[in-house]
Amino acid sequence: MQVLALGMGRTGTVSMQAALETLGCAPCYHGYTPLYNISHCSLWTRAFEAKYHSNGHPFTRPDWDNLLGTYGAVTDTPAICFASELITAYPEAKIVLVERDIESWYRSFEGIINSYYMRINDIMEVLDPQLTGPTARLFAYVFRDRKGFFRAGSKQELQQNAKVVYREHYAHVRAITPKERLLNFQLKEGWGPLCEFLGKDVPGVPFPRLHEGDALRERVRGFQVRGMLNVVRNLMVGILSIVVGWVAVVWAFRRGG
Template sequence: MSSALETLGIPCWHSFHLLTTHFGDNEMWQDAIDRKFFNKGEPFGREQFDQLLHCFGAVSSDTPAIAFADDLIAAYPEAKVVLVERDIDKWYESYMHAIIGNMFNPFATLVYHLDRAYIHPIGKVQKSVVAGWAGITSRRDAELKARDKYRQHYAMVRELTPPERLLEFKLEEGWDPLCKFLGKEVPKSKFPRLNEKGWFDEKASLLLTEGLRKGLVKVVPWAVAMAGMLLAWFKYFG
């Protein structure tokens, strides 16, 4: 969906920006999460969201932004909302693989603790928003709660959004209803349909590999130094 909006000339926020061009925004997102879900201050309003999203014209509903859908609808009463309808079982399979599978993967957890400068703040945002918003702190939690949270979220968006501002949209409908709703010309190109699973696998692999490399750069010298000290100790006292 974000690719479609970009094609229409609407810069769209996506969580992948937090891994790349807007890595520095993780700190502010963490503040927003802490305020809303963990009682660490007043929740964000339009002023804070303007600062966080100032260079975007749309927001994709992935984490952490999805947890602030109600706040964003209230903060931007002039905004239009596109609610993308998906088969819940296909969504669940994708969510469990892409988000939960990586979040609670032992290798990802190792990298999360090794790379405190890069992977840790990214992982903390994702872990804390899923815990605060959906009550998910383990894979088992996700298995029990994810589908219900999906249904609750869609019901909330429908309840909070005035009908004239809401488009319930299926990706297979293509450009026509979306462009009519947004007041945009229909592009000549085909409606973008990315392989979400493949795309996320590629990005997650690159992310974890880079995080592991950075973590090892810090850990290996320490480990070598410790090994040297132990060797010297054994030579002296052995």
């Protein structure tokens, strides 16, 4: 673990992921990573239960290594929900904090709020217990848990708490991080400050400037397609089971008659 990029989601985390991987801090764990590594969801759930609900033991270095040991960096949710734990667990890692104007950030984050609270998500969670179910339970600790990261149990509470938690998060990370381990960074600064801080050579390519909303929508869309295929399969299995059961009952009735 070389870098903990602990800026809030929607502050350029996709660009930071690409930048860190270009610098050799690869692979970089992002918020979409659990969508394609479903076995991670149960580990994150254990970590959330321990920290926010005092259920189970708090994660230590071996626990984090079990989840993140093959990654060179982390960024975005859910990792940022464990800023203090990760800073302690990985004392060799540098901390990069990308912040954005809070009003601009909230306008972007509100799109996540609206998408998360769409009714179809609740339906998919029930119909697709293989993929949507585990990820929904994981991110509920972030967006739908009054003891969780945003301390919100509803859409309205999430909207009310978002800016407060944003400010608290940045203040907390800065307060607990030794100055020599911390870089307050803006994407517009490019490679220079980041490479100097990490002791890396400046790459011969432009600093990545990825549109976070578009990049995440594309990745989530692929996950949703997989979820819908699971729903179709599950419904077909259910229908087939009903048909087989009905045929068996009819056959038994006729035979008995």
